[in-house]
Amino acid sequence: MSFLLSIFTFINILTIRIEWFYTEIVVQLGDNIEHYLMIPEAKLYVDDVWIENPLVFYERDGVERTFKSTINTNVTRDYILKYRVTFSAYYVSSVQSITFQVVDEIPPIIDQLPSFLLPVGQKLPLLSEGLFYHDNYDSVLNISVSIDSSSVVLTRTGTYPIIYQIRDGSGNLTEQTSTLTIYDHLPPEITVKKEIQIPYGESLSWRDFFTVKDNYDLVLSVRIDDQYIDYQHLGVYPFSITATDSSGLSTVLFQEVTITDLDPPTILLKSLPAPLSVGSDVSDIYFLSYIVSISDNYDQLDISDVTFHHDIEINVVGTYRIYYMVIDHSGNLAEEELIIKVSDLEAPxxxxxxxxxxxxxxxxxxxxxxxxxxxxxxxxxxxxxxxxxxxxxxxxxxxxxxxxxxxxxxxxxxxxxxxxxxDVHAPMITQLNDIIITDFEQKDLTFYFSTEDNYDPASKISISIDDSNVDYEKIGSYAIHVEATDQSG
Structure with a gap:
């Protein structure tokens, strides 16, 4: 509050003004009020000029029915105490209301901050459990607690922050962060699906015989310890299977595997056997000769291990089958059929x-x-x-x-x-005249004969006369041989 005082002299008029400073004082809760009473002050201005070190008198215990004793620094509130200042040299005074604000600026103290371990998939626990705090002024009932667990994923392992905010009645805030750890507490489960038996020549694959699952992980580390399995020989061998999840939890299962020969032998037959001749002797057929090879994945077999039977009717043309069978030492049966024909292979x-x-x-x-x-x-x-x-x-x-x-x-x-x-008929010879020789000279006697044939004309018939018995120099009767030959001889 300012006062104006006009002093009239015969020379001039002075303007006097009183200005107060620090009229609102913040008092820390519980402090001695005496430490704050001297803070408010007033300054004197004459014609707007500050008068330094004037003679001044303060009434700080309260005036106009206000009293210093009403201020209780142990209770937060605003207290009004009126001050009076007097500048006696200038005959001026001023009364000012001073506000003392008793405040609590000390935040609450967290005495114990809980942390949590929670199995994956479980419900969120009561996060205020295990939290202890106090305040210098407010009771626990007047302190608000805010817990932020928004980052927690209950279905995923990990360590998540839990933010605690403790606020007293004056708004003082204490914030601290704790942790909630989601962990996997269950090891994987290994279940046997069926009898553990593998064929000779194959290795053990756990997926064929086991189901491995986990309460949390979808992908697990699975290892087979097969160091005692002799894959080269049939038999029963021990082994172990270990399943490990991402948390390092493991399950070990000890089992036995049986290596068996499940594959039958292989019979390779001729693809195009020669047909059998109808009417031939079945006992002459070497049926094993139709086998190209016999093999097995484990046992040593040969053609002598093969048995056979057939439905061949050797005297009837047709298509027949020869049935071949062989059994390995593990009892695996192989059967093959050979189609063979009985054919008429002989020409008429x-x-x-x-x-x-x-x-x-x-x-x-x-x-x-x-x-x-x-x-x-x-x-x-x-x-x-x-x-x-x-x-x-x-x-x-x-x-x-x-x-x-x-x-x-x-x-x-x-x-x-x-x-x-x-032409099988000989020509006919006809003697035309008697042959009389009077001059004792050899003659061509063919003129005495004619020929006739059933096929050849006379011109094609040759006549030969053998007169070697005739002595042309001596009288007598002689026999001659006349021969007619046609073209057919």
Whole structure:
């Protein structure tokens, strides 16, 4: 509060002003008020000029029905205490209300901050449990607690911050961070799915026989310790399987594996066996000769280990099967079938019963009646016969003839020969005159004879006379030999 005082003199008028400073005082809770009473002050201005070190008197214990004793620094609130200042040299004074604000600026103290260990997947615990705190002024009931656990993921392992904020009634804040650790407390589970048995030649794969799962991890480290397994020999061997999750928790399971020979032997047969001849002797067939090879993944086998049976009817053309079987030492059975044919492999037989020789001018012959044919399997009516021949019965000569006989199986026999049209009759000789020789000289006696033939003209007939017995120099009767030869000889 300022006062203006006008002093009139005969010379001039002075303007006086009192200005107060530090009229609002912050008092720390519990402090001695005496430490603060001297803080407010007033300054005197004359014609707006500050008067330094004037004679001044303060009334600081309270005026105008305010009292210093009402200020209790142990209770936070605002207290009003009126001050009076007097500048006696200038005959001025001023009363000012001074506000003393008793405040609590000390934050609460956290005596114990809890931390938590929680198995993965569990519910969030009571985070205020284990939290202890106090305040210099407010009771616990008047202190607010805020807990921030928003970053916690209950389904994921890890260490998460828990932020605690403790605020007293004056708004003083204490903040501290604790931790909540989500951990995996359960080791993986290993379950046997089926009997542990592997074929010879394969290694042990845990996925075939075990189910491995974990309460948290989807991907686990699984290791098979198979150092005691002899994969090269059949038998029963111990081994262990270890499953480890990302938290390092492990489960070990000891088991036994049986290595067995599950693969049957392999029989390799000829792909295109030669057909068997119908009517042949079955006992002459070496059935094992149709086996190309016999093998097994473990045992040493040979052809002598193979047994067989068949349904072959050797006297009937058809398709048959030979059944081969072999069993290895583990009892694995291999069976193979070989398809084989019984076929008519022999061609028919052609027999010429009557030679194809004819007298010229004979009637047309029935060639089919002069030969016969037969087959080892086909009946005559099942065979075809084809005769190919061109000949003339009125012309002597050798004419080619081809006979083709084909059985039901397609086997063919071809006979190639000749049809002979012959002149088998000798010429006739006629003596024209008696032969009388009077001059004792040798003569050409052919003029005494004529010839006639059923086929050749006389000009084609040769006459030869053997007169070696005739003595042309001596009278007598002699015999001569006359021979006529036609072109057929």
């Amino acid at each position: 037989d052609i027999t010429i019963n009557i030679p194809f020789i004819y007298q010229v001018f004979d009637s047309e012959p029935h060639l089919i009646n002069q030969f016969s044919y037969s087959d080892n399997y086909s009946r005559m009516e099942e065979m075809t016969c084809k005769i190919t021949a061109t000949y003339k019965m009125n012309v002597v000569g050798d004419y080619p003839i081809t006979i083709e006989v084909t059985d039901r199986a397609g086997n063919k026999t071809i006979y190639r020969g000749y049809i002979e049209v012959k």
